[in-house]
Amino acid sequence: MSVISATDAVKIYESGDKTLRALDGVSVDVNAGEFASVVGPSGSGKSTLLNLLGLLDEPSEGSVTVDGTALSTLSKRERTDLRRETVGFIFQSFYLVPTLTARQNVAVPGLVRDDRSDLQARADELLERVGLGDRLDHYPNELSGGQKQRVAVARSLINDPDILLADEPTGNLDQDTGAQVLDVFGEITDEGVAILTVTHDEQVTDFADRTIRLVDGRLDDD
Amino acid sequence: MIDSPLARFSPFLAFARNNLSRARARTILAMAGITIGVVAIASLGMFGATLEQSFLDTSDDAIRTVAVGPGEDSEFGLLHREQVAEIERYAGNGDVYTLTRGRGEVTGLQETTSASLVSLSDPEVFVTAESGQIPQNWRSGVAIGNELAETLGVQPGDSVQVDGESRRVVAVLAESSRASFVSTGDAVVLPPGEFGDGASQVLIRGETPQQAFAISDRIDENLNSDRRTRYSVFDAESALEQFNQQIGLIRTFLLAVGGISLLVASVSILNVMLMSTIERKEEIGVLRAVGYHRLDIVKLMLYEAALLGVVGSIFGVLISVGLGMVMNAQLLSDPLAFSGQALQYTVLGFLFGTGASFLSGLYPAWKAANARPVEALRD
Numbered sequence A: 001m002s003v004i005s006a007t008d009a010v011k012i013y014e015s016g017d018k019t020l021r022a023l024d025g026v027s028v029d030v031n032a033g034e035f036a037s038v039v040g041p042s043g044s045g046k047s048t049l050l051n052l053l054g055l056l057d058e059p060s061e062g063s064v065t066v067d068g069t070a071l072s073t074l075s076k077r078e079r080t081d082l083r084r085e086t087v088g089f090i091f092q093s094f095y096l097v098p099t100l101t102a103r104q105n106v107a108v109p110g111l112v113r114d115d116r117s118d119l120q121a122r123a124d125e126l127l128e129r130v131g132l133g134d135r136l137d138h139y140p141n142e143l144s145g146g147q148k149q150r151v152a153v154a155r156s157l158i159n160d161p162d163i164l165l166a167d168e169p170t171g172n173l174d175q176d177t178g179a180q181v182l183d184v185f186g187e188i189t190d191e192g193v194a195i196l197t198v199t200h201d202e203q204v205t206d207f208a209d210r211t212i213r214l215v216d217g218r219l220d221d222d
Numbered sequence B: 001m002i003d004s005p006l007a008r009f010s011p012f013l014a015f016a017r018n019n020l021s022r023a024r025a026r027t028i029l030a031m032a033g034i035t036i037g038v039v040a041i042a043s044l045g046m047f048g049a050t051l052e053q054s055f056l057d058t059s060d061d062a063i064r065t066v067a068v069g070p071g072e073d074s075e076f077g078l079l080h081r082e083q084v085a086e087i088e089r090y091a092g093n094g095d096v097y098t099l100t101r102g103r104g105e106v107t108g109l110q111e112t113t114s115a116s117l118v119s120l121s122d123p124e125v126f127v128t129a130e131s132g133q134i135p136q137n138w139r140s141g142v143a144i145g146n147e148l149a150e151t152l153g154v155q156p157g158d159s160v161q162v163d164g165e166s167r168r169v170v171a172v173l174a175e176s177s178r179a180s181f182v183s184t185g186d187a188v189v190l191p192p193g194e195f196g197d198g199a200s201q202v203l204i205r206g207e208t209p210q211q212a213f214a215i216s217d218r219i220d221e222n223l224n225s226d227r228r229t230r231y232s233v234f235d236a237e238s239a240l241e242q243f244n245q246q247i248g249l250i251r252t253f254l255l256a257v258g259g260i261s262l263l264v265a266s267v268s269i270l271n272v273m274l275m276s277t278i279e280r281k282e283e284i285g286v287l288r289a290v291g292y293h294r295l296d297i298v299k300l301m302l303y304e305a306a307l308l309g310v311v312g313s314i315f316g317v318l319i320s321v322g323l324g325m326v327m328n329a330q331l332l333s334d335p336l337a338f339s340g341q342a343l344q345y346t347v348l349g350f351l352f353g354t355g356a357s358f359l360s361g362l363y364p365a366w367k368a369a370n371a372r373p374v375e376a377l378r379d
């Protein structure tokens, strides 16, 4: 069953009198529990695709569908709500709040929920799951890169998303810490959460169920 | 932040507080700006109010006194029984006193000098003895103003010559304040009815300034006509009006000074908040990505601005109240003599401080909320 899909998605950037087709008719389907990686040369449109699937941006042409709902039918507000409920994000440079402890960072996305009763317990449990049960009250500057990224993974899971979108999650990590993050990814997909990750890291593509190749904004299928 | 009591009450408030703790020095400086602005408004406003209060306190008696003397068209040079009775008729329930003034030669132990001679129908209403005592039923002897006593070198019990007649000094008078209306510093005060064959002035004292002004209007209307000014009637109404006008001007000026310093403070808050939105661009982008609405971001930023304002203003109010106590002690000789008006200025200062800070937060908040997460997160 597909969680998120893009159909014939085109993204056109206009800067000055130049127009650039960053995506030129891309169709992607991400199914529950699958781990897909996106690869391609720099500038091929990987991040652009991720932004569309993550409901952060709209396609110029074509459509994006989440759980059977076409994105174009939703207001900005509804889109933000849908994003909170279905998508989790992981970034290359973590983007943790430096003055918050690990458990507080994990809880941040939950602060806008109406029901916050189990927020803290849930944050602790997620940190436990990514192997940081003994680092709950550490601040980001007291954590290694791999640990920071695992905090970010825990944060992306706090609102029970159906899919995690990651842009170069291991880009700032060495082989070993990258492997730790991948282990966590493996566990997450086992629970039915889909993961789509942009990467240059072969370790990641080897681990992935499926690899999507982009060249010049088009799928390169061979 | 998720488990503190503050967070349970409002997690956003706790989050905002935490964000402010990131650039501590900057936060404190921005707060100090607001504090200074609030102190400026509150304590300058209080200063005006206290000044006014102190003026009214010290000249209270003078303001409710009406002085009536012979006018330019009068057929009499002094006020005799007949004229006093005429004036008294319109004095309502004001108290009526007479005052007679003259000049004479006074010789003390060391010197002879010319001094003014004053006789009052009820001296105790207008003068107080600094040393010695004015007797209940005063018939002989004289009281001497403090400056004159010093010039002459006399004390109660000594003798002075007034126009060649020897008199015993019964009292030296305390320095006459503005409130006493009759200045006696360099005067010899003689017992009631002692000299002259009529009064120079009739003094009428109302219970309130307004009552005094009404009495003076009534006397003028009834005893003077358009063509003939039989009596000169003097009251403090125009002086009071002038004073009120001046104090109003002073107060407006002080408030303007306070307002300007608060304006400067809000510019600094604006600057701090803008810098903070720029520094936290990615982070705000992440918040938007994980499902914060634009309004949530606005709320967060406004909480930060409001916190700066509230905390800064609380300090400002505390400092202002402290300064107010010093002013009260100096001008009203009671540190706790806050008038309602003075307290209003602290409330005003607090509201302006928080309000200005909140307003300066609006633009940065709006800007932060409208930054597109895609742009913020492009590395």
Ligand SMILES: Nc1ncnc2c1ncn2[C@@H]1O[C@H](COP(=O)(O)OP(=O)(O)OP(=O)(O)O)[C@@H](O)[C@H]1O
Binding pocket: A013, A014, A015, A020, A022, A040, A041, A042, A043, A044, A045, A046, A047, A048, A049
């Ligand atoms: N906001 C924008 N305005 C104009 N052009 C843009 C914008 N965002 C991306 N582009 C252009 O679109 C193309 C695709 O960009 P994208 O960021 O998706 O590439 P990418 O595959 O993620 O590259 P990399 O591996 O370097 O991250 C690039 O040529 C880029 O310059």
Ligand SMILES: [Mg+2]
Binding pocket: A046, A047, A048, A167
């Ligand atoms: Mg990219």
